[in-house]
Amino acid sequence: DILMEKILQRRSWRMRNLQRSWQESPEGIKMLNSRRSLPAYMEKESLLSAIARNQVTIISGETGCGKTTQLPQYVLESEIESGRGAFCNIICTQPRRISAMTVAERVSTERGENLGETVGYKVRLEGMKGKNTHLLFCTSGILLRRLLVDRNLNGVTHVFVDEIHERGMNEDFLLIVLKDLLPRRRDLRLILMSATLNAEMFSNYFGGAPTIHIPGFTYPVRALFLEDILEKTGYKLTSFNQVDDYGQDKLWKTQRQLLPRKRKNQITTLVEDVLKNSNYETYSARARDSLASWTPDCIGFNLIEAVLCHICRKEGPGAVLVFMTGWDDISCLRDQLKAHPLLGDPNRILVLTCHGSMATSEQKLIFQKPPPNVRKIVLATNMAEASITINDVVFVVDCGKAKETTYDALNNTPCLLPSWISKASARQRRGRAGRVQPGECYHLYPKCVYDAFADYQLPELLRTPLNSLCLQIKSLQLGSITQFLSASMQPPEPLAVQNAVEFLKMISALDENENLTNLGRYLSMLPVDPKLGKMLIMGAVFRCFDPVLTVVSGLSARDPFLLPQDKKDLAGTAKSRFSAKDYSDHMALVRAYEGWKDADREGSAYEYCWRNFLSSQTLQAIHSFRKQFSFILRDAGLLETDASTCNSLSHNQSLVRAIICSGLFPGISSVVHREKSLSFKTMDDGQVLLYANSVNAKYQTIPYPWLVFGEKVKVNAVFIRDSTGVSDSMLILFGGALKKGEMAGHLKMLDGYIDFFMDPSLAECYWKLKEELNTIIQK
Ligand code: ADP
Numbered sequence: 001d002i003l004m005e006k007i008l009q010r011r012s013w014r015m016r017n018l019q020r021s022w023q024e025s026p027e028g029i030k031m032l033n034s035r036r037s038l039p040a041y042m043e044k045e046s047l048l049s050a051i052a053r054n055q056v057t058i059i060s061g062e063t064g065c066g067k068t069t070q071l072p073q074y075v076l077e078s079e080i081e082s083g084r085g086a087f088c089n090i091i092c093t094q095p096r097r098i099s100a101m102t103v104a105e106r107v108s109t110e111r112g113e114n115l116g117e118t119v120g121y122k123v124r125l126e127g128m129k130g131k132n133t134h135l136l137f138c139t140s141g142i143l144l145r146r147l148l149v150d151r152n153l154n155g156v157t158h159v160f161v162d163e164i165h166e167r168g169m170n171e172d173f174l175l176i177v178l179k180d181l182l183p184r185r186r187d188l189r190l191i192l193m194s195a196t197l198n199a200e201m202f203s204n205y206f207g208g209a210p211t212i213h214i215p216g217f218t219y220p221v222r223a224l225f226l227e228d229i230l231e232k233t234g235y236k237l238t239s240f241n242q243v244d245d246y247g248q249d250k251l252w253k254t255q256r257q258l259l260p261r262k263r264k265n266q267i268t269t270l271v272e273d274v275l276k277n278s279n280y281e282t283y284s285a286r287a288r289d290s291l292a293s294w295t296p297d298c299i300g301f302n303l304i305e306a307v308l309c310h311i312c313r314k315e316g317p318g319a320v321l322v323f324m325t326g327w328d329d330i331s332c333l334r335d336q337l338k339a340h341p342l343l344g345d346p347n348r349i350l351v352l353t354c355h356g357s358m359a360t361s362e363q364k365l366i367f368q369k370p371p372p373n374v375r376k377i378v379l380a381t382n383m384a385e386a387s388i389t390i391n392d393v394v395f396v397v398d399c400g401k402a403k404e405t406t407y408d409a410l411n412n413t414p415c416l417l418p419s420w421i422s423k424a425s426a427r428q429r430r431g432r433a434g435r436v437q438p439g440e441c442y443h444l445y446p447k448c449v450y451d452a453f454a455d456y457q458l459p460e461l462l463r464t465p466l467n468s469l470c471l472q473i474k475s476l477q478l479g480s481i482t483q484f485l486s487a488s489m490q491p492p493e494p495l496a497v498q499n500a501v502e503f504l505k506m507i508s509a510l511d512e513n514e515n516l517t518n519l520g521r522y523l524s525m526l527p528v529d530p531k532l533g534k535m536l537i538m539g540a541v542f543r544c545f546d547p548v549l550t551v552v553s554g555l556s557a558r559d560p561f562l563l564p565q566d567k568k569d570l571a572g573t574a575k576s577r578f579s580a581k582d583y584s585d586h587m588a589l590v591r592a593y594e595g596w597k598d599a600d601r602e603g604s605a606y607e608y609c610w611r612n613f614l615s616s617q618t619l620q621a622i623h624s625f626r627k628q629f630s631f632i633l634r635d636a637g638l639l640e641t642d643a644s645t646c647n648s649l650s651h652n653q654s655l656v657r658a659i660i661c662s663g664l665f666p667g668i669s670s671v672v673h674r675e676k677s678l679s680f681k682t683m684d685d686g687q688v689l690l691y692a693n694s695v696n697a698k699y700q701t702i703p704y705p706w707l708v709f710g711e712k713v714k715v716n717a718v719f720i721r722d723s724t725g726v727s728d729s730m731l732i733l734f735g736g737a738l739k740k741g742e743m744a745g746h747l748k749m750l751d752g753y754i755d756f757f758m759d760p761s762l763a764e765c766y767w768k769l770k771e772e773l774n775t776i777i778q779k
């Protein structure tokens with residue numbers, strides 16, 4: 001130990017020398033000066049002394065004031081300067097992988113180092129850190145995983161949890177776990193960073209921890225609401241039908257469920273009324289209902305285009321940041337703008353996009369200055385709201401909505417709907433326009449709608465199914481799930497917790513007494529939804545690992561089958577070429593992936609993707625997931641080292657189908673044949689619809705009585721995304737837990753299905769099978 005101490009001491013001295021020589025070099029001095037102009041610098045000393053004196057410190061400050069890039073760096077620098085550099089170990093969490101990566105890169109640059117030296121990052125599937133890394137930026141998920149194997153965070157000296165105001169599930173969860181850890185690690189320092197001023201709530205949660213506010217410098221931003229915009233741009237919102245309504249096109253038209261015309265007119269009238277008389281009180285009763293369904297999406301692309309035109313023609317220079325709800329909409333609008341005489345002119349306008357899964361080269365463009373006399377327009381998701389700062393933005397266009405998942409505990413269904421943002425978000429979006437000079441923000445909704453926004457967004461913990469979270473609570477040995485979650489800042493509904501616990505019991509991850517089973521322990525090691533983890537393990541056990549691995553990796557990534565708005569039919573045909581009449585989106589995915597691998601070997605991967613409407617980026621992600629998952633399984637001893645052994649049954653399609661069924665159960669719907677059409681029913685919800693891009697959506701008959709699906713999502717109706725046809729015997733044999741006790745329970749459940757759906761003649765066959773099964777189980 002003394003020897004170790006000596007080594008670290010020596011390394012600390014070296015770190016100090018390196019740091020000093022950089023800080024005294026001409027570039028270092030330049031960098032230091034620009035860092036000193038950030039508002040965070042003013043609070044450097046008070047921050048360092050607060051951290052020295054308190055176990056928990058809370059810091060708030062406007063986005064861009066230097067929290068993420070500066071504060072962890074101050075701690076690092078001061079430790080190095082005091083000769084303790086090699087003894088400190090700072091972790092800073094980010095809600096999104098892209099911010100962890102860009103920030104780590106930025107901080108390395110500021111220190112005149114390469115990424116992976118003193119400063120590194122780690123996100124799922126990727127990382128850049130070395131043995132001399134003492135400041136690590138990682139996603140909150142990564143820190144949670146680390147806590148699984150290292151409950152006390154041994155060796156870590158400081159933890160920064162960033163963007164806590166977003167109230168993401170991982171951050172909220174981390175805060176409960178860390179709060180629990182603090183008494184055991186008296187020397188650990190916890191620093192919470194938040195963009196908006198709800199610091200008090202966090203301070204109370206941590207027993208009155210001190211808060212420091214970094215006063216920002218932002219220029220004033222003028223807020224224009226819809227009524228002002230219409231006046232300023234001369235755009236006319238005369239009739240709802242004239243307006244192209246992208247939200248409507250996406251959510252309703254494609255599903256052939258057009259909003260009734262009458263309702264449209266009502267909404268149009270209402271919007272006009274509201275615009276004429278923006279006294280919200282008068283309208284509150286009627287408006288609250290109808291406005292909930294009047295989305296800015298309904299006003300749509302044309303209004304955004306008009307606003308952009310107005311800015312480019314009439315306003316001074318400066319970049320424009322447009323907040324939209326999702327990647328689909330962003331790419332749609334980008335394509336529409338391409339055809340525009342002014343906005344599509346690359347000599348005058350540079351249109352860029354900013355979303356969670358963009359490539360690194362694309363990210364860099366966003367920060368760069370455009371060529372002279374070219375205006376930069378960035379179409380972004382609400383990612384640009386807080387975690388990424390584009391400095392030269394002078395104009396913000398805010399659609400007022402963000403796509404967020406909510407969770408309907410009663411129906412146990414996640415819903416994905418663009419919904420109104422909060423006042424805090426709107427303010428945050430507006431603030432993005434005042435970084436370099438006074439700016440303007442175009443809110444595409446009336447002022448009275450803004451007045452009706454909630455103050456803050458609901459925490460994610462209250463908006464999502466809790467399956468993975470509950471499993472993690474158990475594997476972190478945090479005691480009773482209910483008790484643990486009741487210690488969170490805003491505890492979730494008991495019903496949501498109960499649903500999750502019951503689900504985990506059903507897949508045998510927990511036993512009757514809510515204790516973690518062996519299966520549960522393995523599932524908690526896999527960074528996927530527990531049911532997909534189970535599918536993987538089943539694939540390994542039943543020796544059809546490879547295709548199952550692709551299915552699970554595919555379901556963990558986004559859909560690789562692209563669906564460009566203007567080429568939907570072609571894309572659909574391309575996808576169905578992969579389906580070869582096997583009535584399975586999952587099998588189509590396996591074929592597409594394998595084809596891509598073959599093409600890659602021949603050097604024609606790019607062309608292959610282009611021809612088949614596949615996203616090569618997503619296929620690449622699936623490829624990495626496959627590697628990671630099989631590594632974990634092999635490491636856990638669940639996978640034979642010999643690839644051919646674990647794939648000896650991979651060619652057996654029925655088996656693969658059955659394993660898919662075992663993983664996705666109880667996501668199951670019956671196929672009801674009607675004259676010339678099909679309908680689908682789940683046990684609880686009744687009717688569900690298939691996504692238009694599903695291979696199964698094209699058939700008039702399906703020779704399987706059931707479809708299993710990974711996900712049902714409530715949009716306006718309930719939709720199922722990817723599905724696979726399965727037979728009765730697959731469902732009976734694989735559709736539940738394989739353990740004795742649960743099998744009986746599962747069969748009881750199936751009795752319900754039988755009465756509910758099945759053809760009476762099949763019932764007999766079922767009973768016979770069940771008897772056989774029972775004898776097998778008894779043995
Ligand atoms: P906060 O976390 O408070 O929002 P940051 O620490 O992320 O602020 O950013 C501080 C400043 O550093 C911002 O003004 C931002 O423009 C600048 N900055 C951050 N990342 C980069 C980057 N990759 N390249 C250039 N400047 C950056």
Ligand code: MG
Pocket residue numbers: 064067068069162386387
């Ligand atoms: Mg930040």
